[in-house]
Amino acid sequence: LREGIGLRAFAQENPLVAYKKEASLMYADLMDAVRHDVATTIFRVSVVKEPPRRPVQAVRPGVPAAAGPARPQPAKPVGQKVGRNDPCPCGSGKKYKHCHGRPEMQGEPELAGVAAGTARPPKGARPNPGKKRR
DSSP: OHHHHHHHHHTTOHHHHHHEEEEEHHHHHHHHHHHHHHHHHHHOOOOOOOOOOOOOOSSTTTTTTGGOOOOOOOOOOOOOOOTTBBBBBTTTSSBGGGTTSSHHHHHHHGGGTTTTTOOOOOTTSSSSSSOOOO
């Protein structure tokens, strides 16, 4: 499309108008090809019927099939629960509520085990670097 447009300027024709005209003709040809392909595909399609499904039978006798799998039990925390006013298990010396017990710290995966006493944060890690203690 771009190659032939440059020669139109030599023929005293506006290249922008020629570009638009050729682009619209190419788009019309594309739409005709799509319509033709859709029509031929529709006429070649054959409908296949699936056999009816059988009802699910019970795996064990005496257990109804509708019972389905058991609900998953919620995960139980490992280790002791740390109180809000107890020292933080990370070893910072701060109260748990001011260190890793803060709501914004609870979603962080690297500090998730700190409350249970199973993990330690890296040395020198501050829980809130923007807040200065006096």
